[in-house]
Amino acid sequence: MFRLLLGRQRACRLNYARTHSGTVRRAQELLMALTSRLALEVDSRSAQQQVDDLRRGLIALNDAGLRSGPVLSGASKAVSDTGRNSASAGAQVQALERRVRSLSSAAAGLAGPLVAAVSTKAFYDAAEAYSTLTNRMKLVTDGAGELATAQKAVFDIAQSSHQPLNATAELYQRIATNQKELKLTGAGVAGVVGTISKTLAISGASASSANAALVQLGQAFASGTLRGEELNSVMEQAPALAQAIAAGMGKTVGELRTLGAAGLLTADSVVKALQAQQQAVDQLFARTAVTIGNSITALDNSFTQLVGKMDQASGVSATIS
Secondary structure: OHHHHHHHOOOOOOOOOOOHHHHHHHHHHHHHHHHHHHHHHOOOOOHHHHHHHHHHHHHHHHHOOOOOHHHHHHHHHHHHHHHHOHHHHHHHHHHHHHHHHHHHHHHHHHHHHHHHOOOHHHHHHHHHHHHHHHHHHHHOOOOHHHHHHHHHHHHHHHHHHOOOHHHHHHHHHHHHHOOOOOOOOHHHHHHHHHHHHHHHHHHOOOHHHHHHHHHHHHHHHHHOEOOHHHHHHHHHHOHHHHHHHHHHOOOOHHHHHHHHHOOOOEHHHHHHHHHHOHHHHHHHHOOOOOOHHHHHHHHHHHHHHHHHHHHHHHOOHHHOO
16 A cells, blocks of 8 residues: 555645654544544444544545545445444444554554655646646636636536546536537536546546546547547446436447447437436445545545645745745
């Protein structure tokens, strides 16, 4: 795990000036307090609410300079299991406590190397990525209010569906560019992009595969027709998306290639098909589990947004070089 984190340069945090001992102490206090709360409330609160608490706590832990994707995945699973079987709640809380103790021990050894892994290039890349996102949104919005709404919509979609932020922004831009022709409001654009992103999560696509599928689909919307390479990418890398489009059109997945070759998978028909399947996709997505890869993507998105907003507000990230 340590090699993976260093290799991906995902351990960047803005508070790297803190002492290692302070970082570890904050991590221990935060997670032990959260575990105690879970032990007291596990029988009276829903599993989903507990998962939300864990996520908020682990996001705060990230602010202390530690990587929490794997812990989030494991802890979320433990609490979800609690919701399914309350009889074993006590044992599961104990298991969570063991995870906390393990993290606390590992933190002492990892804090130094993780802080050392912070690179100025990572900050620069994050600022550039968010600047690109902002520029995309400016092309399809009018005024600061609409821009802020679009930026929030894209970030919320990417985070809730665990998809790459910039690829989500590109797809949003492609659809929003033609929203008048597609008879979509801003909320309508966000709804379609959200449905597409959820099908990628249902498909179990990796971050790279999801990124490729989103880019290819965005190109299809830009051209007005889903066909050829773009259609192949959707069918191979996002089978749940292909299924949703086919079901929404009253066709089989096998018939999509024929429709694509005939130029019948227009942007308008694809949008209508996805809108028709929105509820079905939401129900399937609700049953998916968050993976370690999902958590890493979400943390990466959060880091990009944080650095990007800092850069736009004060230019701080541009001075780190």
